[in-house]
Amino acid sequence: MTGRRRALVTGASEGIGRALTRRLAASGYTITAVARSQERLDALAGELGPGHHALAADLATEAGCRRVRQELQKSRYDLLVNNAGAAAAGPFVEVSAEQATSMIRLNCDALVTLAHAFLNGARSGDALINVASTLAFAPMPQLSIYSATKAFVASFSESLWAEQRPRGVYVMGLCPGMTATKSQPHTGDQVPAVMVQTPEQVAATAIAALERRHRPTIISGKKNTVFAAVTRTMPRRTLQRILGNGRTPSTPPPPQATGRT
Numbered sequence: 604m605t606g607r608r609r610a611l612v613t614g615a616s617e618g619i620g621r622a623l624t625r626r627l628a629a630s631g632y633t634i635t636a637v638a639r640s641q642e643r644l645d646a647l648a649g650e651l652g653p654g655h656h657a658l659a660a661d662l663a664t665e666a667g668c669r670r671v672r673q674e675l676q677k678s679r680y681d682l683l684v685n686n687a688g689a690a691a692a693g694p695f696v697e698v699s700a701e702q703a704t705s706m707i708r709l710n711c712d713a714l715v716t717l718a719h720a721f722l723n724g725a726r727s728g729d730a731l732i733n734v735a736s737t738l739a740f741a742p743m744p745q746l747s748i749y750s751a752t753k754a755f756v757a758s759f760s761e762s763l764w765a766e767q768r769p770r771g772v773y774v775m776g777l778c779p780g781m782t783a784t785k786s787q788p789h790t791g792d793q794v795p796a797v798m799v800q801t802p803e804q805v806a807a808t809a810i811a812a813l814e815r816r817h818r819p820t821i822i823s824g825k826k827n828t829v830f831a832a833v834t835r836t837m838p839r840r841t842l843q844r845i846l847g848n849g850r851t852p853s854t855p856p857p858p859q860a861t862g863r864t
Contacts, residue, residue: 609680611635613662613671613717614687616643619734619782622802623684626810628655632682637662637671662687662713663705675720683721685714686734690749703748710752718763727771730813733760737780737822757820764819773816779805779823
């Protein structure tokens with residue numbers, strides 16, 4: 604596999620991360636897949652075939668984040684996908700302080716640390732994908748920390764897009780809506796099936812945008828695009844009243860994951 608492009612993908616063992624990993628491998632990338640579970644990573648590496656690598660690390664911990672940062676510093680990568688994330692539903696005061704700060708460490712601190720390590724060694728033609736959410740555009744009661752972290756990721760990615768563009772390095776903020784994953788069960792009673800995307804659909808949108816390299820923020824799916832547009836123009840008090848009642852202005856905005864990836 605000498606001379607092939609290399610990609611490091613976090614949160615690679617399931618959901619959107621797994622779909623992105625498989626699609627990137629199929630398009631010619633040599634993958635380093637990062638997640639907490641060595642067993643799941645080994646199974647994924649077996650699916651991908653020879654030449655790909657598994658790196659077990661918990662990015663919510665200092666040791667895990669340091670391990671992946673060092674990998675990015677010592678090895679040459681053409682693409683970094685910051686996909687690992689976590690969400691905890693419920694009123695803020697009922698989420699433990701430990702769980703809240705762990706979520707921020709994973710969704711924000713680790714993402715910034717790895718982006719910094721990657722971009723310091725990036726060359727023209729390289730790319731960084733940060734996975735945010737449609738909740739970046741709509742502060743969501745019962746998911747206050749998650750939506751705030753994803754707003755950070757989306758804003759951070761847009762700023763990096765502008766900074767890195769003169770270097771020829773592309774930065775994407777990928778914003779999925781509700782996505783069917785093992786960690787995010789859904790039923791027709793909760794969300795109409797037509798509103799839910801598969802991880803493969805999100806991955807296809809991301810790869811198509813990666814090839815075009817035109818826009819800093821990529822929203823997956825037409826309904827999610829409409830949702831994001833509506834939330835940006837609607838008065839904030841009205842939006843909060845709608846979301847607080849468990850309804851949405853056009854499409855349901857739950858996050859792309861409700862557990863750790």
